[in-house]
Amino acid sequence: MRKKTDTSWQPVAGWYKKSVGKEGHTYHQEVVLPGLLSLLKIHAPKAQSLLDLACGQGVLARSLPQEWRYAGVDLSPSLIAFAKQHDRSALHRYYVGDITDPALDLGKELFDCAAVVLALQNVEEPHQVFANAARCLKSSGTLFLILNHPCFRIPRQSFWQVDEQKKCRFRRLESYLSPMKIPVQMHPSQGKDSPVTWSFHHPLSSYSQWLFESGFAIEVMQEWCSPKESQGRLAKMENRSRQEFPLFLAIVARKR
Ligand SMILES: C[S@@+](CC[C@H](N)C(=O)[O-])C[C@H]1O[C@@H](n2cnc3c(N)ncnc32)[C@H](O)[C@@H]1O
Secondary structure, three states: OOOOOOOOOHHHHHHHHHHHOOOOOHHHHHHHHHHHHHHHHHHOOOOOEEEEEOOOOOOOHHHOOOOOEEEEEEOOHHHHHHHHHOOOOOOEEEEEOOOOOOOOOOOOOOEEEEEEEOOHHHOOOHHHHHHHHHHHEEEEEEEEEEEEOOOOOOOOOEEEEEEOOOOEEEEEEOOOOOOEEEEEEOOHHHHHHOOEEEEEEOOHHHHHHHHHHOOEEEEEEEEEOOOOOOOOOOHHHHHHHHHHOOOEEEEEEEEO
8 A cells, every 4th residue: 555645744833833923924914814715705605614624823713703613624733732722712623633534533513614725735635635625514515725826836847937038037837737746845945954845736627626526516716916026127027927927726616
C-alpha cells in the first residue's frame, strides 16, 4: 500500500500562528475573508452552521457571525490548541483530525456549509475531502473552496517574467495538466534546514470532476486578484499584470 504523505503544518505551526495572528494575514484580511463572507451571504443566506476543513489556527471561526455553530478540523495539534485558546464561543468546537480520512468522525451534526480555505492544495487526496464534506453537509448544503489559483500559481512551475520589448509583465507557465506533488521550503533562507510543507497541483478539470463524483454541482466561481500596489519605475506594468492574473480561485458547490 502507498504510504500517505504527512501533510500536517505541525512542523511550522509556531511560525503560521504568528504570521496569521488573530485577525489573519494580509490576504486573509483584504481578499479571502471578505470574499468568503460575501459568498456566504449570497449563496447560503439562511445558514447558521459551518464546518471548516483544515481550519489551521481558526482564523475563519473568529470572523463568522457570533450566532453560528462552527466545527474546525486540522491535523496540527498546535494550531488547534491556538484556535481553542482564542475562541470563547460555546457554539464552536475543534478536532485534531485528517480531513482525507474516510473514517473522519465529527459526531452526528450535519452542517449548512463547509469550507476549505487555502488548504485544498495542501492535502494529498482532495476527492476524499469532498466525500467527507458531502457526508457532513445537510441536503442542498453548500461547499466553499478558496484555493491558490490552480491555473496561474503552481509552485515551481509558474513565474512572473518581463517582456522588455513589449514593456509587459506576464505569467510564464511551464506545466499545467500534469498532477504534481511539490515540496515547498517554508523558510528558503535556511536552505536544506528549512521545514518543508507539501503542495499538490491538479488542473481545474480534476477538481470539477471530483466535485461531481462526490455529489456536488458547481454554482459559481470567482477569481480574486492581489490588492498589492507597486510603486516606482515598473509600477504601471506590475499593477496591470496583477489585475490580469488572479491569485485566488473561489468555488461554490452545492450538494445535489
Ligand atoms: C495554508 S494552511 C491554511 C489553514 C487555514 N484554513 C487558514 O486559512 O489559515 C493549510 C492547513 O492544512 C492543514 N492540513 C494539511 N493536510 C491536512 C489533512 N489531511 N487533514 C487536516 N488538515 C490538514 C495543515 O495542518 C494547515 O493547517
